[in-house]
Amino acid sequence: MSSPRFWLVVPAAGIGQRMQADLPKQYLTLNGRFVLDVTLERLLSCGAWAGCVVPLHCDDQWWPASASAGDARIEPCPGGAERADSVLAALKHLQGRAAADDWVLVHDVARPCIHPDDVARLRSTLADDACGGLLAAPVSDTVKEVAPGSDQVLVTRDRRQLWRAFTPQMFRYGDLVAALQRGVCEQPGAITDEASAMEQVGWHPRVVTGRTDNIKITVPEDLALAEFILARQAAG
Known part of the structure; x- marks a missing residue:
């Protein structure tokens, strides 16, 4: 019996409404390179992959100018309206090639600071797990629950x-x-990530402790922070 293979899915069909920019955040630049290119290069350097699929927005006009468009390891496909739709589209793109017990790693295109050690630890920790899981970190701040529509x-x-x-x-x-x-059929609004989709059907994903510098670029000031983190990581 062959060992399960590992596939990458990096949804990139978002339009980055909170970035207040004229183009999606995955095509903003970090040290002169598209965020998307930085993210994909770092992921693809983290070991052997059976393939990598990147779902794109139907109106994406920037992909052809990316370095990733010329990488034969990366396959673009049409994305969907929501994250779950895009990931599902990528999985359907792999139909006939990916086996049922193969592993799929889904990563946010706007997390360019992912560290290779985290990816390796996730793969090794969950390699024999029945369900799978995700990188995560314990909350360190005090958390308040506030009444809906209120500040109380x-x-x-x-x-x-x-x-x-x-x-x-x-x-x-x-x-x-x-x-x-x-999930897409029954509770589309409740799917915020792949783990939440698995939870809805009765699975209990495991958390694997990850580095807290694995930030997600959401607002403009995150770009400067990402550049700082990448420089620190490069310096060891």
């Missing part, structure tokens, strides 16, 4: 039970396809 605190939550979810998130191909198909 309802309760202080026990942060010892709370973790910040990162990516990559790693699940079996067949299980992830089934979970996303069901």
